[in-house]
Amino acid sequence: MHSDTTASPEPGAARGAVAIITNRRGELLLHLRDDLPAIAWPAHWSLLGGGCDPGEDPAAAIVRELDEEAGLTVRNLTDLFEIRDEHGSGQLITFFAADWDGDETSLPLSEGVKLQFFAPEHLDILTIPPFIRDGIDRYLAARPA
Known part of the structure; x- marks a missing residue:
């Protein structure tokens, strides 16, 4: 994993995880967030994911979040890199890649x-948070043609 920070996060620092999920056509699964002023990035298209629970590592958090938010189990979950959400939650976000080939409209979105x-x-x-767009762009630039 590659970090975009110069120092390791402090113990107990706010962490999160998101997944870039692709299908066999190379499309990316995006999540339209609620339009609630109390959440980070309301009414933006983002990636599925969320914050780590106390003592939870990002890999466990993304598996839990995908299941909680969409009843989703993915294949080939791979740890990619970290980016801090400087203008939203402030969390250090670990990006993962995975694949899934189902019908997204059939998922039980919570x-x-x-x-x-x-x-x-x-x-x-699309209106996408800057750190998510940066992560997607970085992912797309690195994947084989």
Whole structure:
């Protein structure tokens, strides 16, 4: 894993995890967040994920969050890198990659408005938090053609 920070996070620092989930067509699964002023990045398209519980590592957190938010179990979960959400939650977010080939409209979404797969060339028209867009761009630039 590669970190975008110069120092290790302090013990107990706020951490989170998100997953870049792709299907066999190379589309990315995005999550439209609720439009609630009390949450970070309301009404933005983001990745599924969330904060780590006390003592929970990011890998365990992303598996738990995917199940809690969408009843989703993915394949090939891979740890990618970390980016801090400087302008939202302030958390150090671990990005993961995974794949899943189901019908996103059939998932039991427990948070947010909807889930939808998008082709990478259509992402530029969506309202996406800057740190999520940075992570997606970094992922797309590194994956094989």
